[in-house]
Amino acid sequence: MPSYDLNGIAASYEPMLGRIRTSLHVALVYGRGGALLGVATNRVGSRSQGAGFSGMTIHAERAAMKAVGDVTMLRGATLVVVRVGRGGKALSSAPCAECQCAIASAMRKYGLRRVIHS
Numbered sequence: 001m002p003s004y005d006l007n008g009i010a011a012s013y014e015p016m017l018g019r020i021r022t023s024l025h026v027a028l029v030y031g032r033g034g035a036l037l038g039v040a041t042n043r044v045g046s047r048s049q050g051a052g053f054s055g056m057t058i059h060a061e062r063a064a065m066k067a068v069g070d071v072t073m074l075r076g077a078t079l080v081v082v083r084v085g086r087g088g089k090a091l092s093s094a095p096c097a098e099c100q101c102a103i104a105s106a107m108r109k110y111g112l113r114r115v116i117h118s
């Protein structure tokens with residue numbers, strides 16, 4: 001079973017924090033063979049991004065699974081979620097209720113196998 005370097009992920013996404021945010025979530029989906037299939041960070045949507053985005057926070061977990069594009073590729077995949085804090089530290093990234101629900105459904109329906117939260 002491969003291991004994932006959560007602190008290494010946090011360190012590499014730290015520059016995306018910018019000056020305002022104190023933390024951000026990054027979610028990565030790895031296929032059965034270990035290839036990176038999709039990655040996303042959470043962000044606050046704006047109206048310019050169209051319907052469904054306005055005023056809502058897009059959560060990294062769901063955005064990353066969407067970024068994979070083809071749900072059949074989630075079979076056997078691993079979702080890694082890291083909350084990136086200042087200094088590139090991996091902070092606790094417990095999922096919100098909606099993401100927990102989306103993750104449970106991806107496991108049940110599409111065979112997502114593992115979920116790792118920092």
Ligand SMILES: [Zn+2]
Nearest residue numbers: 059095096099
């Ligand atoms: Zn969430």
